[in-house]
Amino acid sequence: MIRLNRTPKSSAAIARMEEHLGHPLSQCYQCGKCSAGCPAAYTMDEPPNRVIRFLQLGLYDRVLEQNSYWVCSSCETCTARCPRNVEVKEIMELLRHDAYRRGLTSGERAVFVFHKTFLKTVKWFGRLYEPGLIMLNNLLSGHFFKDFAAVPGMLLKGKLKLFPGRGADNAAVRRIFKYSREEAPRGEV
């Protein structure tokens, strides 16, 4: 039972989200087209339109507890097809940003860890270093040998480099990371 009170949108998080999106969540009229085309909906706790519905009703925390936004693949099918131009993918990303900041994995620790690892490698090397990413990811996620079956073949075909490439403007990249995490109002990694 949801008790609706006078200001259902009192949640600051939702107000911030709406400001960020540039449109109120009530813009969504629940046609469900986003969910209909979502390739990842099958593995979501609630499909995208339901996520938005809960947000419309002010149930921000409940949404954060669900895995939907973590398994969103950001393919933008939803946003592209939305008849009311609701920024569905954007909503998912904003939820991820918040969850990431709060350290909420909602049962999707592997995804959480992957993002962390990915950004670490980028931060260190300025570019993505895939073997490093795979190893580090496996280390952090506890699946030590996952995907290593493919590695010998890839090495043979010259697809994996044993050492990270050079050439990126590392100083600039570190500056970006530092600023995004520590100072920017929209950052907070």
Place this chain on the structure above:
Amino acid sequence: MKFSYYPGCTLHSTAVEYDLSARAVCKTLGIELVDIPGWACCGATSAHSVNELLAYALPAHTITSATESAIAAPCAACYNRLRYTDVNLREDAHLRAEVEKALGRPYRAGVAVRHLLDIIANDVPADEIQAKLAGTLGGVKVVCYYGCLLTRPRDVAAFDDMEEPRAMDRLMELCGAEVLDWPRRVVCCGAAFSLSRTDVVYHMTGKILASALKAGADAVVVACPMCQSNLDLRQPAILKKLDLEGRIPAVYFTQLLGLCMGHSRNELGFGKIMVDTSPLIQKINSGRAETAAPAEG
């Protein structure tokens, strides 16, 4: 034509054949590619997933570092991130100020971000491409897979139709392939979960592979290294899980284009594709022979 070239991280590692073939084709077509000094990762897919500012600042760094007035990006994910960044920074002064603080220098607005497919299909006249072709694809059957990020969303990546893009189809037809119609040209392969939720990749990529096999294609033509890696690297495991027979190589459109322009397979990095491409090559060759024979007789 001169472009700043932004290969992105993958073209320097898992998608090296894309890099090779892209450079070869551009050279033949007289498109000059200039490397961007100090380019960095665009942040896809994690940066935009978890940190908004990072997601804009990383591509902004690369755009600002470009020396030419336009950037050619062969990777759909990079292309998408770069365009997103450019569109949003131009529209949102506040965001731009934030990003510039992170960059420590002014953002260089006005650089056009283009995908390589867009450039080749839309900037180079068809008859010019035709003039450079030394052979055909011999009627080999292909499906063109654009993936999710190449054409979406409408107002960001606006070079082709969002639901039914045709740029790659046109190029492949020009090369003499039989381009098959199929329903999954813009469906996501799940690249973001390549390492974290492999089961999701199996599910999504599996649908694409099954559909391509059902259509009767000899190859899936792609324009994104992420897609290629999912379709190629994980194909044996996925098809085994789906209990499907056969193999279908995922090749870059630049590789097939290069092949017709007379570049060698080695030059184009065909050997670097995990799924065996020799049956495809064989079909192309026998197709060429068949079409050539009656003309001679």
Place this chain on the structure above:
Amino acid sequence: MATIREELQAAVKKLFDDDKIDYFVGYAEDYGHTFPAILTKDSDPSRLTFDRKSYDNLANFLPELRGSRVGLICKQCEVRTLNVLAAEEQVERDKLVVVGVPCPAMLDPRKLTEGAADLDSLDESYWQEKCRRCLERNTPLADVFVGERVSTPTPAEGWPLLEEVEKMSAEERLAWWRRQMSLCIRCYACRLACPLCYCHQCFVEDNKPQWIDKSVAPENNLHYHIIRAVHLAGRCIECQECSRVCPVGIPVDVLNNVLSRDFAERFGYVSGETAETQPALTRYERDDKEDFIL
């Protein structure tokens, strides 16, 4: 019976004396028979009587006397007839003085033997069939009531002859009716005796076109009787005068009873129940039940 006779004569005299009526329709006795009589102010009321041979449905005379003030002896049969005639605007109730009588049940002339002494004491086996089903013997509509009220026995159920015919197979029924109809001489006594056959011109006399052939072939006769039954559907009040007067003894009323019973079961319809009861075929319900329409 003697008392009712005197009361009746006195009442009629008073009605004429008070100038309430122009005509009085009742029964008179002559040569040991009882027959209908229409009296005027100048007639001698001493021949008026009412007994168990007062068979005729006197309402039969009402359409003829339309426009005049009429006094009328009413048994239950006439009461229902009056209601039907009123609904069809063939009588004007305010010009009618209903003289009620306690009906002792009419005797069936076919069951009477010559010279039966005491008519008053004859039991049920001598009654007309309709009287066994009588619902109320004391003229509910009466303006004037003569004689002493009688109790009404519990009405009998069922239609003995109809049920007997229905027990036959279809072929047997057709043969039975054909036999009956082969007797019909088209004298139209049934029509004449029927108080509800008041048309100026009967359909059977309509020769433009001649829907029903005039010759007395059994099928022509059957068609005449079927259509007559249709015209009486939901109107016939089961006085059985048609059968009583039939010179060749055809139980004409059976056809009417088929519909009376069916309409009661199907539509809950009782003809002549009130003066407002519209004829059954001039109304309908949206969900009238039937089981033969494709």
Place this chain on the structure above:
Amino acid sequence: MARVGVFICWCGANIASTVDMEKVTEAAAKLPHVVYATNYKYMCSDPGQKTILDAALEHKLDGIVVAACSPRMHEPTFRAVAAEAGINPYRMQMANIREQCSWVHGDVDEATAKAVDAVRMMVARVAQSLALEPIKVPVTKRALVIGGGIAGIQAALDVADGGVETILVERTPSIGGKMAGLDETFPTLDCSQCILTPKMVDASRSELIKLYTYCEVEKVDGAVGNFKVTIRKKAKYVNTELCNGCGDCWHKCPYKKIPSEFDFGVGNRTAIYVPFPQAVPNIPVIDRETCVFFKTGKCRACEKFCLRGAIDFEQEDEFEEVEVGAIIVATGYDLLDHTQMGEFRYGAIPDVITGLQFERMSSASGPTEGKILRPSNGEEPKVVVFVHCVGSRDENYKEYCSKICCMYSAKHAVILKHRIHDAQAYLFYIDVRAGGKGYEEFWKRACVEEGAEYLRGRVSRVYDEGGKVIVEGQDTLSGEQVEVAADLVVLATAVVPAKGSEELARILGISTDKDGFFNEAHPKLRPVDTATGGIFLAGCCQAPKDIPESVAQGSAAASKTLGLLSKEDITREPTVAVVDPLICTGCWNCVNVCPFGAPEKSEITITVDGKKVTRAVSNINEAKCEGCGLCVATCPGNCIDQRGFSDDQVYAEIGGYLERVRAAKNSD
């Protein structure tokens, strides 16, 4: 003997490939009455028609049978040919040997035999067919509009605009109807009274419009072109000639607490009153039911204070008979009474109101001067729940969609936000049906810009607790039960036909649907007509409608009316019933069954046995008879016949066919 020509059409191969043309022609030629028979490839073509014309002249035909396609296809064509040949069109009959023969039967012998029979039947029919002339009825050039709401006003204005005198009957003391009580109107939010009152004034000023307010239609006789209408002019107890509408009377009336009908009980009125300040005419009436003088014989305050002496307690209802050629019915709607619904506590909670009550509150000229207040304590509500589909789309009450509620509820939510900025509206809906110009956009505005919270689902129950109205419902989109503690609940109750419309339907002889709305003649192609000629519909009396639709239908009905009244007389098919008065017994079976009221009770005086007798007999009003023949088949005395479908014709057809069968049977 008639002189009939039979013309058999091949219809190319359509008929000729299955029906043996020569055999049919040969058989036709042998039939009695037939003096000429021929066949031709396309009888409907110009040369085909010429064949008929030439033969008609050459053989002096007085009847024609065309054996061809269905009469539903070409009857008008061949009737015209007959007329051109100097033969009465009603002595032309078509034998249908295409749709009902060649196209459905494959065997040539069988199809040919059937075609011959069809020709036999039609020849027999033609021989019995009388020459008929179309019926002409003169037209009274005056219209009646029943109901003075927006639909009726629009219809009256448009008819008057066409130069035709119009009588506008309204049963309340003022025209204006429901629209006069509305606040702003969707989707443009223009003020209802601002757009309506000029029209009301126009109607009252028009020289061609006669306003009959506080009047009701009592009786309607006659038929299309010539209705006789009896109007009951209810006693106003005010001399309308003397009254100048100064208002002294109602200000002095001591009895001030009568719930106002116009305000749906939100406000009060006096016993002598005008329903609202902008009333047209601005003349008060005394409500006999609530006036103290009529109850106790004492008071007469109004009379004392009326300087013009206009109060007249002696007035009685008067009746006036008017003649009109057409009638427009625009009697509007009422709202379903929600106090019969248990889930809303049978109306026991004062803060549960209807949409129309909300309108009166929010109307600037209403009893609260535009303030939205809680009826229970007069405070501003901060949380307001609007409930869609109350009694609509509900098989326990009304199955249909009331159509206007989605939009007016959205409008209410917007108005609420405009009047009380910090108020929150919740709307329980099932679908939002916003199918009008600018409607979807307006709805989007309500929920996106004005912050109305839409909850998809029905309210299960409402109860009062601690000074709030608790609304229990379901949000089916989230799958969650929801509960709102509201200050005010506004019910969008079902739109139902105005009280008394069933009685009016009886008076007019028009039909209603299962919900009591008047039936249109055809749901798509004749949405403004009724099945009864000369009676048209406008507005909500036919089905729930919003203002633009009501106005459109009002104008449409006016145009139909003007079209009808522009003629000097009306031509009707002559295939009507006829009574033989000499044998009619006046049993009125025909009167009872006729759906159109065509048989009328009348009298004739004839001489029987040398005496003059006056008899009650039926007489068919040809202007009303639609030619169904129901009375003909119902009359037990065969006193009624139908022209063009006479007993003789049907008898001849039966005989024409079965004569052959009988002959065949007898030869066995």
Place this chain on the structure above:
Amino acid sequence: MTKAEKQKEPEKAPQWKPNIVGFLCNWCSYAGADLAGTSRIPYPCDVRIIRVPCSGRVDPLMILRAFREGADGVLVSGCHPGDCHYIEGNYYARRKFIALKKLLDHVGIDPRRFRVSWVSASEGRKWANVVEAVTRELLEVGPFRYEEDGDD
């Protein structure tokens, strides 16, 4: 049996076909029968159609006349209840036919000889089915004769 008789036999017994009179209302059933034609839906050819304005126009006299003239069956068809062009003619007709049907059944005339159907203008298929059913039943019932021994 002589040889001549044997040869004559097949000729003398052509398959018997019922004679059916159909009264069709102009607005629904007649139009429905037309639709069966335009849709080319074949059906038995034994019904001869008489067009009447409404099923309410059909008098029981007409039905009995048809039987008297030698019809083996009579079919009346009108609009579905509620769809009558004349609003309610078919409702009255239904009551009339209920009465007639009851009487015909009672006097032993096979109920299959008198049929009523509701066929709308859009039911070409249904019209064909109705004719099919009525014809099939009458083939079972056989020719109609009142006469016991052929006298008239």
